[in-house]
Amino acid sequence: MYDRELASRQAELERDILAKVRQAAPDGIPFGILYEQLVIEHFGHVKTGAVKKGVKTLVRAEKVCRENPRTHAKLEPHELIQVPVD
Numbered sequence: 362m363y364d365r366e367l368a369s370r371q372a373e374l375e376r377d378i379l380a381k382v383r384q385a386a387p388d389g390i391p392f393g394i395l396y397e398q399l400v401i402e403h404f405g406h407v408k409t410g411a412v413k414k415g416v417k418t419l420v421r422a423e424k425v426c427r428e429n430p431r432t433h434a435k436l437e438p439h440e441l442i443q444v445p446v447d
Contacts (some may be wrong), residue, residue, distance in 0.1 A: 371414075373416070381395055391441055
């Protein structure tokens, strides 16, 4: 039961990440601002690190992209998260 609820909340968080990045298109949104907005909205609903995990999951699924995909694994506050350009 708990795992299903956690997965549901993580999926909701990922939908919100995608919506905020699309809303900020075409320039994207700095990860720090995205993080602050989502932590406030999802406080108490997801685990610590869920926003970072959600962004990385969406990057791997190619639904969003990082400003510089060759950077290290850590998401920096100033790094832009964008909608991929085909």
